[in-house]
Amino acid sequence: MIFCALLAGCDKNPTVIDDSPSAPAPVATAPLPEMLSGYHFQSADTQALQDDQFANPGMLWVDRGEELWTTAPQTGKPACAGCHNDAATDMAGVAAHFPKYNKSLDTVVNLEGQINHCRVEHQQSSPLVYESDDLLALSAYVGYQSNGLPIEVAIDGPAAPAFAAGQAYFYTRRGQLNLACNHCHEDNVGRMLRGDKLSQGQAGGYPAYRLEWQSIGSLHRRLRFCNVGVRAEPFAFGATQYIELELYLKWRAQGLPVETPAVRR
Ligand code: HEC
Ligand code: HEC
Structure with missing residues (x-):
């Protein structure tokens, strides 16, 4: 499947996505070779707003x-x-x-x-x-109160089933566009999508102030947008599926600093 309808400049350099189900990443190490917070993908103005304690609307x-x-x-x-x-x-x-x-x-x-x-x-x-x-x-x-401290969640013992469910969710295609999280946040990082530069989808900045919302919003609000973006039915705020996904995302973000309240476009 070619994922051109969504991505800017894609006709010049099409991204072909393999239609076979993506294999879950191995559990022992974080799946991305280089970890980058969403901050990295924001404009200099938005970064400055996040950095300035007095100007940060969050x-x-x-x-x-x-x-x-x-x-x-x-x-x-x-x-x-x-x-x-x-x-x-x-x-x-x-x-x-x-x-x-x-x-x-x-x-x-x-x-x-x-x-x-x-x-x-x-x-x-x-x-x-x-x-x-x-x-x-x-x-x-x-x-x-955790700002700047490294994210580190437990995924063993009684948290293991939730982690496994969250990881499976991340790599499962959904919606009319039939895309999984990794298709945007691993395979197309850095490319433009409807005015946003696609980040790795790291979760360390939430609740985050989003300029487009004119408000701070929870991670689940962001996840609902990502679901709607592929025309899938979003879950309710606080749904078990989102909590499981959140656990997977925090594990995936391990070592990145908490940056609440982040500022995003
Ligand atoms: C069609 C592409 C697309 C898909 C598929 C998608 N997202 Fe996103 N996502 C975006 C865009 C666009 C943004 C805003 C810009 C950015 O940070 O990438 C975003 C932002 C995010 C952020 C916030 C990052 C930050 O630093 O503020 C997280 C977390 C996230 N997505 C997680 C997910 C998860 C989990 C899934 C799977 C359920 C998913 N996304 C599926 C497009 C997508
Ligand atoms: C009467 C005492 C009491 C009050 C009041 C209280 N908590 Fe707690 N809180 C606890 C106890 C006991 C725990 C650990 C066991 C549990 O989860 O019940 C806890 C755990 C927590 C934790 C997790 C700590 C950790 O290390 O994992 C957070 C966060 C927290 N509370 C926030 C709040 C907030 C915010 C409020 C006010 C809305 C609040 N608490 C009010 C007793 C209280």
Whole structure:
């Protein structure tokens, strides 16, 4: 299949994609010889915006998250800070290890899921709606405390089935365009697609501020766009399939720094 309808300049240098199912990458080492964050593929202006703490629009959510961190719920239970103290020390590095297996839930959760677990279990409050400003703010705030630290997730033991499912998803063709994640984010890295330069699809910058959204958005919001881009039905925010995929993506990004909140086109 030739993947020309989508890629700019493709007629000059067509990319032919082998129609046989792509073999999953071996598990022992990361699949890409050179790891590059999405930052690398952004314009100098967008990179500068991400680098400048005062200009980075994603910092508005981080600031809001800091407020929420110290606000006690109306249930009489402690604020996040009441149990976890100072986020700058107690949450440093924490986001770099998510998604991870949560014993009391007996399942793999991402950071948003962990925060909602604390809301329900430890604050007797209702879970925050996925993609609500408050959940984005708290996940951006907790994520920010890991900024610059290397991503490292556990994929063994009880996390192994989720990892295997996420990896299989990554290499499975879907949608009317019949493309898998790797067709864009491994085979066509650096090429232009509808005004975007295709990156490796690394997940370390989320929640990220996207200029096109005029908002910060979760990784799942990005994944939904990638699904719709190949005309596949997206899953709901927080769906198990996306959490499994997120685990695979974080494993694939191992060693890259967390860069929440990243800024993207
Ligand atoms: C038709 C091409 C295409 C396919 C297939 C595709 N994506 Fe994307 N994806 C994009 C484009 C375009 C962007 C925005 C520019 C970029 O970072 O590559 C993007 C961005 C991303 C990002 C954000 C990178 C960053 O640094 O902000 C992630 C993560 C991602 N994709 C994961 C996936 C996953 C997982 C799949 C499979 C379910 C997938 N993509 C399938 C086109 C695609
Ligand atoms: C009453 C105490 C309590 C409150 C309040 C609380 N948590 Fe927790 N939190 C815990 C406990 C206990 C754990 C570990 C076990 C678990 O997941 O239940 C935890 C785990 C976490 C973790 C994972 C830590 C790691 O190292 O993996 C994060 C992130 C987190 N909480 C965020 C929050 C946020 C954000 C809030 C406020 C919305 C909050 N917590 C409120 C008790 C609390």
